[in-house]
Amino acid sequence: MVELVVLVLLCIVLLGPVLFVWGLVDMRKGSGTRGGILTILGATTMGLVFWAYNAISHMNFSKGRVLRLKGRARVARRTLGDGWADDAAPRLEGLTPWQRTVLGEAWMYSAGMEHASIPAFAKLSLKLSALGAPSELLEACHLAALDEVRHARRCFALARAYSGLPWSAGAIPELGQGHPPRPSSGDGDEWSRLVRGSLLDGCLGEGLAASVAAEASRRASDPVVRETLAVIAEDEERHAELGWDVLAFALERGGGKARQALHLALDALDTQRTPTLPNIPGVDEGFLARNGVLPQAELGRLMEDCLQQTRARASAWVEPAARTQRPRVMMPPCSSSPNISSSASTGKT
Ligand SMILES: [Fe+2]
Ligand SMILES: [Fe+2]
Known part of the structure; x- marks a missing residue:
């Protein structure tokens, strides 16, 4: 076959x-x-x-923290080989070659984004270390990177199963290219970038990824896909909370520039758009939803919800009354997440 x-x-x-x-x-x-x-x-x-x-290859699926290099989102080149897949085995009966191709590419897109989240958290760890962050934030950051390793392995496994091709992660050459230091007018810029990145990529981006994965899991019919998305949703929710904790740290230590940066980042929320799903001949919304890809209308609704919640929660931190309060810095439990490899790899629940 x-x-x-x-x-x-x-x-x-x-x-x-x-x-x-x-x-x-x-x-x-x-x-x-x-x-x-x-x-x-x-x-x-x-x-x-x-x-x-x-x-x-541009379908919106679950995503982790975006890897940004020189202002552009980057993912690894795709390659054939081993090393980036667990033993997940979704049901393939009844799927046409075209449907398998579509699902394979959809999971390849997710795999690329999940894989890129690993160096994205590594970059965040370096930045937090440079700014003297507490150990809890560094620990949560590294645990999140390990979550992304599991997510990437699972997504590659599903992409391989559907496509029939041994896809794997290749290099990210841009990561190895030394780039000149950004023009900086002082320490304040570092705090501003941390605030913006935390709000947009952490609080909003990973919060949306959690909502999308949770809803997609509820609609998926394949047990492996359903459980994969449920675990990803739980992990991404924790990563979004890490984004809020990093934001709190930046506001606490970054002074007026960090607070000003939060105002600007709140304005930037208005420019965030729901990704547009393409119409793909031969597969309808029902088929995609049963296989873990949400319809456009549902994506739009979840995006609006996330934008509203993110705006409300962050705005409370820049209100005059909140200025005298210390933002909450509380780490969620990191050891309670189910293990994606052991619980959902074969669908035998
Ligand atoms: Fe992820
Ligand atoms: Fe994530």
């Missing part, structure tokens, strides 16, 4: 270039009309394959 899926995909991918070259050869031989038609058909097929690939 796996070989058949790979063969069908290979034929679809190669069809465009073959028709295109065939058409060019025909035109050179003098068959202008047939060659022209074949060339156009080939170019159209290549365009459709590229569009389909682009569409399904």
Whole structure:
């Protein structure tokens, strides 16, 4: 079955270039009309394959903390190999090759984002260390990175199972490129960046990831997918709370610049948009929801809820009455999360 899926995909991918070259050869031989038609058909097929690939690899799934390098979100190159998958085995019966391709790409997208969250937390740890953060924050940051390792392994495993291809994580070359230090007007800029990153990527981003994964888990029919998303939801909720704790630390120690940065970050909440899901031929919203991908309307609703809650909670910290109060710094329990590898890997619950 796996070989058949790979063969069908290979034929679809190669069809465009073959028709295109065939058409060019025909035109050179003098068959202008047939060659022209074949060339156009080939170019159209290549365009459709590229569009389909682009569409399904940008589906919104659960995400962790975004890895930002020079202001751009980065993920690892995809590669084939071992080392980044657990033994998860979702049900494949009844799925067509196209449906498996769509689900494989959707989980590859999640896998890339989860994998990128690992160095994102490593970067946060370095920043917190540089600013003299307490041990509890550093500990929570490293535990969160370990959560992301489990999330990435699981997502790669599901992507491999659906696609039939041994996908794995490749390099993130941008991480190894030394970049010049940012122009800084002093220590205050570091606090400002920490405040903005914590509110947008931590409190909002991971809070939304938790809500999306929780709702997707409720709608998923496959037991492995359902439990995977439930565990991710619980972990991401804890990561969002870590974002709030980092924000509290920054406000407590960063002075007026940190508080000013929170005002600006609150304004930036208004510019956050719900990612748009593409329409993919051959798969409807019901199918996607049963397999862990929420419909656009549901994503929009969850985004609005998260924006509202984030705005309300953060605004309370910049109100005049709150200025005399110390923001809450309380670490959630980190050892209570279920282990994704042991509880949901085979679906035998
Ligand atoms: Fe995650
Ligand atoms: Fe996360």
